[in-house]
Amino acid sequence: MxxxxxxxxxxxxxxxETRSWQGWAGELGVTYDALWDALCEDIRAGHSHRHTMQRLAPGRDIMAIRRARLALDAPLEHDxxxxxxxxxxxxxxxxxxxxxxxxxxxxxxxxxxxxxxxxxxxxxxxxxxxxxxxxxxxxxxxxxxxxxxxxxxxxxxxxxxxxxxxxxxxxxxxxxxxxxxxxxxxxxxxxxxxxxxx
The missing domain is CATH 3.40.50.1000 (HAD superfamily/HAD-like)
Structure with a gap:
């Protein structure tokens, strides 16, 4: 067998991933709840989370923020x-x-x-x-x-x-x-x- x-x-x-999303909210200058609600709304509409981030922070380089957050968002025991x-x-x-x-x-x-x-x-x-x-x-x-x-x-x-x-x-x-x-x-x-x- x-x-x-x-x-x-x-x-x-x-x-x-709560800790990571909280960090992203801070980076984008919105509350965690506002980010979460926007993400859920966009996902239901068929958009990606990257779309949401760009929508909440127009003109910001989302990929640059992501690169800067890679080490911060790495999984830890308490995650x-x-x-x-x-x-x-x-x-x-x-x-x-x-x-x-x-x-x-x-x-x-x-x-x-x-x-x-x-x-x-x-x-x-x-x-x-x-x-x-x-x-x-x-x-x-x-x-x-x-x-x-x-x-x-x-x-x-x-x-x-x-x-x-x-x-x-x-x-x-x-x-x-x-x-x-x-x-x-x-x-x-x-x-x-x-x-x-x-």
Whole structure:
């Protein structure tokens, strides 16, 4: 019997991004609540979070701000959701292999490695040169696991970026709707309230 894999997205799944969004609000000169409301409004309208930031700070170089914030926004221990370590420990105890792969900058990988979560691999979209939901991202997940698609469950917080493309790649998908994209779109798989439900 083949060994199952669970591969986890980062933001909204392992990492609560509140601290990062608070930092962005400060950079853009708006309140956290104003930024959050604008992000949710734009996401529902089909726009990206970069669109929101540019809309809130016209004329500002959003990419320059992002580059300056890379180290500040790297995941820290207190950014982890409280169910992450218990879920990982329970999965490993059952013989499940764990990977981490998400749309993240290169700087996120060493920060995640420093958290010693026990993942067998940690990968970023920047390192792979492709972002979700592009099918090639999920091809990279397959390569990193060295497993058949049906032996891999991709765990994400977004229907459009995580659940749908993982299923299209032949993988299983788990949906944890929390964070900014929670509840944005109807999921073809049941929603989990915590990673410990895995």
């Amino acid at each position: 083949s060994t199952p894999w669970f591969v986890f997205d980062v933001g909204g799944v392992l990492v609560d 982890l959701y409280p169910d992450v370590r218990p879920a990982f420990a329970a999965l490993r105890a059952r013989g499940v292999r764990i990977g981490i792969a998400g749309n993240q900058p290169l700087e996120a990988a060493p920060a995640l490695e420093a958290l010693s979560l026990g993942a067998e691999f940690i990968a970023t979209s920047a390192g792979w040169g492709v972002q979700k939901p592009h099918p090639r991202f999920f091809e990279e997940v397959l390569k990193a696991c060295g497993a058949e698609p049906h032996d891999i469950t991709y765990v994400g917080d977004r229907v459009d970026n995580d659940v749908v493309p993982a299923l299209a790649a032949g993988m299983r998908a788990a949906y944890v709707p929390r964070g900014l994209w929670a509840g944005m779109g109807a999921s073809p798989v049941p929603a989990l309230s915590a990673l410990t439900e895995l």
